Each structure stands twice: as C-alpha cells, then as structure tokens.
Amino acid sequence: MTTRNSSTRADVFDLLKDDHKRIKKAFRDYAKLDPDTDHEARRQYVEQVCAHLERHATLEETLFYPAARTALDDQGLVEEAEVEHDAAKALILQVRATPPDHPRFAALFTVLGEYVKHHVKEEENDLFKQISRADIQWGELLADMKARRAELEREGEATPSAHTDHDLDQDGHGARGAGTPLPPPRGTRSSQQHKVIR
C-alpha cells in the first residue's frame, strides 16, 4: 500500500471515529440533564441526536459497508453491523413514538445510547481492523464519503422534519446535518461551555 493510500485510509477511519465521539458525548450530556428539564427541550435534543445517528448510519450503509463487502471475503462483521443498525433504527422509532414525559422515553434513549456504544466499539475494534488490511481505493472512498456527508448535511438543513426542533440552534437555524455543531441539552453544566456534535 502506498503511503498516500494508507494516510487516506486513516482519514476514512478518523472521519467515522470523529462522528462516533460526538455521538457518544451527546448521550453522556443527555445523562447529565436535570430530571426536571422541560420535556419539549428534552424531546428536541433527543431528536437531534437521533437524526445525527441516522445520517451517520446512512453514510456507512451507502459507502463504507459496501466497500467492506466488496473487499472482504468474510462478510460476518458487516452483516452484524447492519443488523445492529436495523435494531438501533427500531429503537429510534420507539423513542419518537413515546411522549417525552413518559418514563419509557428516557429508558429508551438510554438503551439506545448503550446499544450505540456497543456498536461503535465493535466497529472500531473489529471491523476497522479487518478492513484496514483489505485492498480498497481509500482516496476514492474518502472523497465519496466527504461528498455524501456534505449532501446529508444539506438535506438535514433543508428539510426540518416533523420530529426536529425549531429553535435548539442558538443561531436561529433549523434541523442540523451530520458534522454540524449541536449544543448540549439545556440544563447541563457543559451547555454554556462547549459543543456536543459538530
């Protein structure tokens, strides 16, 4: 493998790891919320995290996993990852269908967070390791992933869904795309200090 190809390989992994880091932090920030936090603010924050998760899953399912499938003889880890995505999406549907003042709402979101943490660990520890030895045009994959990610961001900004917030963005923007800054939920100490997802 050329040096250039191996450095773009690292960039592909970094792009996904960066997203993983933001997503895990978003769940940790939610866990710090005051139990009395306004239900609507809670729902809006959860929706932003779910939308970000969906965009991340789309990025992997449309580009990263197909590249892995093509390059790997053993498809087991990719199959597992896709099954886990489906299970996470089913949980997201349940979260959206549950009123934020219902005790099940927090439980569902907490379980989703635990599930995502497990999935990310397997992805980074096992799938990345396996695919790093595969014969892939990493430069092309990286360019495609960056372009797709930008497209998903634009779609997220242009299509405020019935689920997404109107005012969580303190700058007055609507729904956010993958890779766009997202403030921590109101009611956490960190909400005044730094961003959760960007």
Ligand SMILES: [Fe+2]
């Ligand atoms: Fe994944």
Ligand SMILES: [Fe+2]
């Ligand atoms: Fe991932």
